[in-house]
Amino acid sequence: MAAPELCVSAVVIDDERLLLVRRGRGRAQGTWAVPGGRVEPGELLAEAVVRELRQETGLEGVCGELLGVLELVDDEGPHQVVLSHVVTLMEAIEPAPGDDAAEARWVPLADVCDYRLAPGLAEFLHDHQVIATIT
Known part of the structure; x- marks a missing residue:
C-alpha cells in the first residue's frame, strides 16, 4: 500500500460567496469542490x-491560516490528506x-449545498463554520 498523498485546497470567500470549481477529471470528477491538488516535491x-x-481559476491570492484537514480514503483514488487553507484574493474578479x-x-x-459537492466537502465546510447548513 502506498503512502498517503499530501494535497492542499484553497477556501476563498468573497462578499458572502465561496469559490468553487467543477472537477473535470480525477477523483470526484463532475462534482464541485474548492480549488486544490497535490503538493509537488520541494514545494x-x-x-x-x-x-x-x-x-x-486564474485568480491570484495570498495563502492564509490553515482552516482544517480533510482525509480522503475511498475507492475513487489514493489515500489523500488535504490541508485546507483560507486564501485572500489579490483582486476579486470572475x-x-x-x-x-x-x-x-x-x-x-x-447556495453551496445546492451543488453536487465532492464527498466530505459539505461536512468539512459546515464543521469549520464556512457554511451554516449542509441540508
Missing part, C-alpha cells in the same frame, strides 16, 4: 495553495476554469 504548502488556485477544472464560479454561501 511549500503556501506555494502549492496559490499555484493550485491560479491553475484552476474565475476562469483551467487545468483540471471544467468550470469555476462564485457561489453564494447559502
Whole structure:
C-alpha cells in the first residue's frame, strides 16, 4: 500500500460567496469542490495553495491560516490528506476554469449545498463554520 498523498485546497470567500470549481477529471470528477491538488516535491504548502488556485481559476491570492484537514480514503483514488487553507484574493474578479477544472464560479454561501459537492466537502465546510447548513 502506498503512502498517503499530501494535497492542499484553497477556501476563498468573497462578499458572502465561496469559490468553487467543477472537477473535470480525477477523483470526484463532475462534482464541485474548492480549488486544490497535490503538493509537488520541494514545494511549500503556501506555494502549492496559490499555484493550485491560479491553475484552476486564474485568480491570484495570498495563502492564509490553515482552516482544517480533510482525509480522503475511498475507492475513487489514493489515500489523500488535504490541508485546507483560507486564501485572500489579490483582486476579486470572475474565475476562469483551467487545468483540471471544467468550470469555476462564485457561489453564494447559502447556495453551496445546492451543488453536487465532492464527498466530505459539505461536512468539512459546515464543521469549520464556512457554511451554516449542509441540508
